[in-house]
Amino acid sequence: MDTPLSTSPERRRFNVADFTERFGLVLVWIVMIAGFGILLPGIFLSWMNFSIMFATQSPGAVLALALIIPLTAGDYDLSVGATLTLSAVTVGVLNAVMGLPLGVAVLAALAGGIAVGLVNAFFIVYVRIPSLVVTLGTTSVITGLVQWMTNSSTIGGISPTLVNMVMRGRLFGISYAFYYVIAIALVIWLVFEFTPLGRRILFVGRGREVARLSGIDVGRVRVGCLVASALLSSIGGLVYAGLLGAADPFSGLNFLLPAFAAAYLGATAIIPGRFNPWGAVISVYFLATGITGLTMMGIPLWVTSVFNGAALILAVTVSQFVRGRQETDIG
Amino acid sequence: MSVPALRVSGIAKTFGGARALKGISFDVAAGEVHGLLGQNGCGKSTFVKVLAGFHAPDPGGMIEVFGKPLPFPMPPGAFRDYRMAFVHQHLGLVPTLSVLENLRVASITARKARVNWREERAAARATFARFGVALDLSARTGSLSQTDQALLAIMRAAEDLRGADGPGLLILDEPTPFLPKEGVDRLFALVRQVVAHGDSVIFISHDIDEVRAITDRATILRDGLVSGTLTTKGSSHDDFVEGIIGRRIARSVTAPSITRGRTLARVTGVAEPGLDIPALEVAEGEILGLTGLLGSGYERVPYLMFGAREAAGGDLHMGGKTIPLRAMTPKAAIARKMALLPSDRPGASGVPGLKVRDNMLLLELDDFMGRFGLNLRAMGRRASALSTEYEVRPANPDMRLGQLSGGNAQKVLLAKWMIRTPDLLLLDEPTQGVDVGTRQQIYRVIRDAAARGAGVICASSDAEQLADLCTRVLIFSRGRIAVELTGQDITKDSIAEACYGHSTLDVA
Numbered sequence: 001m002d003t004p005l006s007t008s009p010e011r012r013r014f015n016v017a018d019f020t021e022r023f024g025l026v027l028v029w030i031v032m033i034a035g036f037g038i039l040l041p042g043i044f045l046s047w048m049n050f051s052i053m054f055a056t057q058s059p060g061a062v063l064a065l066a067l068i069i070p071l072t073a074g075d076y077d078l079s080v081g082a083t084l085t086l087s088a089v090t091v092g093v094l095n096a097v098m099g100l101p102l103g104v105a106v107l108a109a110l111a112g113g114i115a116v117g118l119v120n121a122f123f124i125v126y127v128r129i130p131s132l133v134v135t136l137g138t139t140s141v142i143t144g145l146v147q148w149m150t151n152s153s154t155i156g157g158i159s160p161t162l163v164n165m166v167m168r169g170r171l172f173g174i175s176y177a178f179y180y181v182i183a184i185a186l187v188i189w190l191v192f193e194f195t196p197l198g199r200r201i202l203f204v205g206r207g208r209e210v211a212r213l214s215g216i217d218v219g220r221v222r223v224g225c226l227v228a229s230a231l232l233s234s235i236g237g238l239v240y241a242g243l244l245g246a247a248d249p250f251s252g253l254n255f256l257l258p259a260f261a262a263a264y265l266g267a268t269a270i271i272p273g274r275f276n277p278w279g280a281v282i283s284v285y286f287l288a289t290g291i292t293g294l295t296m297m298g299i300p301l302w303v304t305s306v307f308n309g310a311a312l313i314l315a316v317t318v319s320q321f322v323r324g325r326q327e328t329d330i331g
Numbered sequence: 332m333s334v335p336a337l338r339v340s341g342i343a344k345t346f347g348g349a350r351a352l353k354g355i356s357f358d359v360a361a362g363e364v365h366g367l368l369g370q371n372g373c374g375k376s377t378f379v380k381v382l383a384g385f386h387a388p389d390p391g392g393m394i395e396v397f398g399k400p401l402p403f404p405m406p407p408g409a410f411r412d413y414r415m416a417f418v419h420q421h422l423g424l425v426p427t428l429s430v431l432e433n434l435r436v437a438s439i440t441a442r443k444a445r446v447n448w449r450e451e452r453a454a455a456r457a458t459f460a461r462f463g464v465a466l467d468l469s470a471r472t473g474s475l476s477q478t479d480q481a482l483l484a485i486m487r488a489a490e491d492l493r494g495a496d497g498p499g500l501l502i503l504d505e506p507t508p509f510l511p512k513e514g515v516d517r518l519f520a521l522v523r524q525v526v527a528h529g530d531s532v533i534f535i536s537h538d539i540d541e542v543r544a545i546t547d548r549a550t551i552l553r554d555g556l557v558s559g560t561l562t563t564k565g566s567s568h569d570d571f572v573e574g575i576i577g578r579r580i581a582r583s584v585t586a587p588s589i590t591r592g593r594t595l596a597r598v599t600g601v602a603e604p605g606l607d608i609p610a611l612e613v614a615e616g617e618i619l620g621l622t623g624l625l626g627s628g629y630e631r632v633p634y635l636m637f638g639a640r641e642a643a644g645g646d647l648h649m650g651g652k653t654i655p656l657r658a659m660t661p662k663a664a665i666a667r668k669m670a671l672l673p674s675d676r677p678g679a680s681g682v683p684g685l686k687v688r689d690n691m692l693l694l695e696l697d698d699f700m701g702r703f704g705l706n707l708r709a710m711g712r713r714a715s716a717l718s719t720e721y722e723v724r725p726a727n728p729d730m731r732l733g734q735l736s737g738g739n740a741q742k743v744l745l746a747k748w749m750i751r752t753p754d755l756l757l758l759d760e761p762t763q764g765v766d767v768g769t770r771q772q773i774y775r776v777i778r779d780a781a782a783r784g785a786g787v788i789c790a791s792s793d794a795e796q797l798a799d800l801c802t803r804v805l806i807f808s809r810g811r812i813a814v815e816l817t818g819q820d821i822t823k824d825s826i827a828e829a830c831y832g833h834s835t836l837d838v839a
Contacts (some may be wrong), residue, residue, distance in 0.1 A: 059752035179572040194704030204691060207682035213639055213694050215671060273684075 025269035025279070029286045037294035044296060047173060053288050055167065055175035055243065059084060059252075061284040062236035063259035063267065065228040068275035070131070071263060072192070073225040074205035075124060078135040081232040082142035083116050085252030087237025091162070092155035092247025102159040106238060113234025116142065117227035125222050134141050139313050143253070158245055166242025167290065177239050185277035186233065192215040192276065201225060202274070258287055258308045265315035287311055336361045336500045337649035340391035343555075344377050348830050349376040349773070353555040353784050354392070359531055361498065363399075364522060366546045366549030366563070367535045370794075370827060371577055373552040375535060379504050383410055384685045396500060414499040416488035418506055421474045424484055424704055426473030431455050433488050462486055462524045484519055489525045505535055507603070508626025518742030519545045528829035537624045539831050551575055552808040560578035565734040568832075576827045596755050598636060601645035601656070606631055606810040608645075612785040613755070618777065620797035620821075621790040623807030628788045630674070633757035637671040644657075653723050663693065670753035672744060674760035675736070682743045687716035687723070691747050721746040722772055738769030740764075745776055757778055758789040762796055772829040774800055774811030794826040806830055 020027075037045040063080050070077045087109040094105035116138060123134040123280070169176040203211040204221045212218050236255075238257040241247050266279030290311075291304050337359035344769040345354040352374045360366040369375050380386045383395065387561070394401045396413045410620030413524030424433045432439065432622040435451045452468060459465050464482050472480065485503065492499030503522070507515050522532055522545055536542050540551050543563055550560045550572035559574045592615035603609040606628040613619045621629040636641040636647060647655040649667060664671070681690045691714050692699070699706050699713075714728035721742045723735070732740055741761070748756070761777070762770045777800065781787050791797055797804050804821050806814040806829040 014508060033454065070513075108629050190704060194707070196700065196705065199689060199693065199696055199705075202689070206684055208676075209679040213637070213661050213671060213679055215662040217659075219663065 004277055021272050022270055025282060025286060029282065032286070032289055032293070033290055034291070036296070040293065040296050044293060049292070051174045052169075053292055054075065054178040054286065057284055058175075058177035058181045058264070058287040059179040059236045060255045060258050060288075061281050062184060062232060062239055063152075063255050064262040064280040065188055065277055066232035066236065067259055068277065068280050069135045069188065069193065069201075069232070069264070070222075070225045071230045071275045072205045073108040073201050073222050074208065075131040075222055075226060076135060077120065077144065077226060078256065079116060079120060079138040079243040080229060081253040081256030082139040082146070083230050083233035084237040084240060084255060085115055085146050085249060086112055086116065086142050087234035087240040088244075088252060089150050089155065089237075089249055091238060091241045092158055093149050095159050095162075095248075096155050098265065102136070102161050106162075109237060110231060110234050113230045113232075113237075114227055116234075117230030118223075120230065121223040121226040124226065125219050131226075139253075147248045150247065152249060154246055154248050156239055156246040158247065160245075162238070162242045163245045164294075167245070171316045175243075177243060180239060181281060184235070185281050188277040197221075256285065257305075257312065261312035261315060262287060264312060267320055268315060283315075300304065308314040321328050333361050333524075336338065336363075336498070337365075337394075337533070338393075339378075339555040340393050342394060343389040344374075344381060344383060344386060347390055349584060350555055352381070352388070352600070355552065355555070355557045356555055357550045357560055359500070359530055359533060359546075362529060363525060363547040364526055364545055366533055366569065367533055367541070367544035367552070368537070368542055368575060369552035369558075373575075374555040375552055378552070379417075379535065381501065382415070382502065385409075385472060397497065398523060414492060414497065415502065416491045416499060417504065418481075418484045418488045418507070420505040422480055422484040422506075424472050424480055426471070428472055428725060429468065430466050430470050430472055430475070430483060431468040433750060434458065434468075434490075434687060436487075437491065439526070457495070458486055458490055461528070462489070462521055462751060464521060476514070478510050478517055481518055485521055485525070486519070489507065489528075489530065492530055493528075494620065498531065500531045500533065501525055502533045505537070505539055505625065507536060508624065521607055534713070537831075539567045539568055539575075543568070543571070544573045553577055566608060567786070572744075572828060572831050576824055584683035592784065595791050596647065596649040598632075598635075598656075599648065601632075601642070601644050603628075603631065603643050603810075604636070608632070608812060611812065613788055614780050615784045615786055618781050618789060618801045620785040620801035620804035621788065622792060622794065622797055622804060622826060622830065623813075625792075626809075627807040628810040629805070629807035630759055630792075633671055633759050633788055633790055636755075636788070637661060637669060637757055639671060639673070657778070665751070668751065668754040668759065670748035670751060670755070670756045672741075672748060672759065672761060674742065674763055676740060676764070677733070681740060681747070683740075684731060686728065687732055687735070687743050691717055691728065691743050694747060694751055705714045710777060717746045718743075719749065719750075721776065727803055736766070736769075737764035738766050738773075741765055741773060742769065744778075745773060749776060751782065752783075753780070756784055756785055756787045758787065758791075759791060760791055760793075763793075770796075792825045794830075797826055801808065 004232040041050070063084060066080050067077060090112050091105045093100050094100045096107055098141050120134055120138055123129045124131045166177045167175050171179060192201070201210065201221055202218060203214070204218050208218055237252070240252065262283035263281050265276060265283035267273065267275045268279070268281040269282060270276050289310065291307055292301055294307065335358045338437055341354045342352055342356045343350065352483065355374070355378065365403045366514065367375060381388050387404035395655060396415060399413055402412060407562060434455050438454070439446050455468055464486065465478055466475065466483060472483070474484065485506070488501055492501060507518060510518065522534070525532055534542065534546055546563050546689065548560060548562050551558045551571070553575065558577070561570060561574065585754060594612050595615045597610065597612040599610045611632070621632055623629045629837050635645070635656055638656070638661055642656035642659065647654045647659065654663070661671070677683045688710060692710055696705070711728060715726065718726035718728055723739050723742050732743060735743065756777070758777070762773055766771065777787055789797070789800060798801050798821050801821060802817070804816045804826060805812050805818070806826065816825055816829065
């Protein structure tokens with residue numbers, strides 16, 4: 001008797017349906033922008049508004065991009081938010097307080113990110129502790145270290161060179177920060193789609209045993225992904241420090257939840273069923289548009305948290321329903 | 332005459348056109364140990380599932396337990412109300428909980444308020460006293476030996492029966508294949524205790540000698556029918572074999588004699604728990620079958636050779652080199668042109684949620700690196716060509732692997748390995764869940780590989796498949812190679828006979 005691996009029937013979709021599924025999120029985004037444009041005439045639809053949003057959301061976008069790498073390989077990394085803060089604060093302390101050259105401070109911040117990734121990877125891959133537990137723990141450890149380093153206060157006076165490279169420098173009226181996001185997304189997309197490594201990461205995430213028996217060094221791939229996410233998070237920290245011109249020891253963690261929401265929401269678009277960089281970037285700005293619009297309409301601050309949390313749960317729910325008939329990355 | 336413990340009449344079960352049970356009838360007398368035997372696919376497990384209420388039988392049949400007819404469909408768990416208790420092969424114990432918690436789980440979870448541990452302890456001790464078995468109540472269940480765990484599960488089930496008024500029926504579904512000889516003896520002593528308390532037992536097993544040792548009577552199933560009920564005392568081993576395999580047919584298949592090629596690979600000194608192979612070799616062009624009864628360990632050989640499971644010791648000699656099996660990894664095996672097609676298709680062989688093309692070309696990715704990364708177009712062309720070559724239906728490499736039927740998915744995964752032209756092809760149940768037509772296509776691929784000089788090792792529980800495919804078959808018994816069949820001696824019957832004939836250690 002024939003036993004199919006899964007019972008889902010083959011469904012040949014029309015190109016229209018396929019297109020809708022892939023670009024549905026973009027369409028909803030456009031509708032949302034139009035809606036706020038009508039509700040907030042003259043204020044919302046300004047180049048200024050969007051250029052500010054593109055710049056200020058870039059640390060969150062970098063975090064979302066960092067997250068999708070270990071998520072694709074089947075591991076969670078909750079420590080990305082804390083790593084972002086650690087990196088920003090490292091630059092602040094070394095550059096502004098201790099007066100070391102910016103280059104040295106940046107290298108130290110990136111090295112700190114790699115160290116966090118290696119610690120996470122050691123406990124997740126070699127000690128075999130669930131990634132959720134390990135990265136929850138390292139989040140708390142890093143947060144404590146950051147408070148010790150900064151004495152729990154914001155450090156100002158970071159070299160203007162960094163601010164120029166991230167915030168003041170503009171192309172088409174948008175800060176460089178946004179283009180860094182695009183560049184990172186491009187690199188991830190190329191690796192995921194056009195390299196053997198990308199395929200191997202995908203197989204490690206979807207079928208660890210299949211990957212192992214196909215000769216893939218599963219442990220090394222997972223370690224690499226966790227280190228990559230920590231390194232990207234510390235780049236996110238540099239972007240954050242450049243945007244503020246200062247290092248804030250607390251607010252970095254606020255990027256974590258929107259980044260998770262964006263990673264999952266992004267997996268329902270562009271390449272549905274897979275964590276993908278373009279979907280993640282679009283989702284970050286989609287969520288930001290919603291919050292910006294609501295804030296401009298005078299909605300109180302607490303709504304932001306509700307909006308982000310609801311978006312995360314809704315994104316996963318939608319992807320379950322839309323593609324419930326098949327296996328996806330999301331689970 | 333007293334009411335029988337179990338009366339089965341005309342029970343049939345059809346699964347989408349395939350008749351797993353074709354109307355079986357038999358009785359189990361009160362207070363007896365009744366064996367239930369048969370080959371893989373004879374309908375044994377289907378019958379147990381009907382009895383437990385997991386499947387409803389086709390209309391028309393009837394099952395009475397102590398004179399009470401079972402309602403069909405039966406609500407889940409209702410078998411308890413009919414004074415039945417089941418112990419399945421996987422025992423249903425939680426290894427991380429204590430012996431006491433596992434033994435008294437029904438009583439502990441039924442409590443509304445506080446658990447009275449002193450009372451539970453006393454009840455558990457009373458159970459041990461009744462059956463003459465003593466285990467450490469606070470020990471972690473997972474730390475017990477296999478035998479003790481089996482005894483614990485059986486005692487728990489027997490205790491469930493005591494809750495009912497009157498005697499009960501205990502069904503033991505293959506409890507013995509992974510137990511050592513002295514463990515089996517202890518288990519039998521416990522079964523005799525259960526019967527001494529007035530209950531009846533159905534003992535399901537592959538092992539003729541065990542059935543002969545413990546049962547009063549035994550019913551044999553063959554191809555979904557009862558082939559006979561034997562009184563154990565008056566029946567010989569051969570009577571049982573004949574009941575299981577059927578009337579002996581004259582051998583008519585003449586396999587072409589194949590001159591053995593050069594030895595391709597040799598495994599020596601494998602000594603795992605429950606598996607002991609001093610030496611095993613496969614020659615170029617040879618299709619070597621490995622088989623045996625459940626628990627005989629043959630199916631672990633391909634995984635050990637490939638480095639897919641951790642080995643305790645032993646060496647692989649191949650291509651003039653000696654590799655210790657402990658140092659073997661799948662990566663090293665692939666580098667030596669070995670291939671492994673595991674039996675767990677969606678779990679270990681291919682990823683159902685990914686496309687056919689991704690699954691098919693996973694091992695060949697580096698060959699498609701162009702100047703600008705992976706050449707997706709060339710990959711698509713290659714996957715299409717392979718789908719056609721390996722007759723994958725539908726030949727659309729953009730479908731997900733899970734959308735294909737079992738047979739077609741298997742062809743994709745076979746292609747994945749065959750494009751590497753492996754020297755040593757290791758297969759575990761290569762046609763499990765594969766329809767008859769597709770089976771022939773898979774055989775052809777395997778035969779072609781052997782014809783060009785590859786060695787093939789095929790672990791399978793399907794005697795017919797081994798007879799069709801193999802040039803040599805090794806029959807395992809309790810972790811050792813017991814019988815070797817070659818050339819014309821390989822038939823479905825001779826394989827089955829060798830499996831049953833050498834089912835105990837002393838025979839081997």
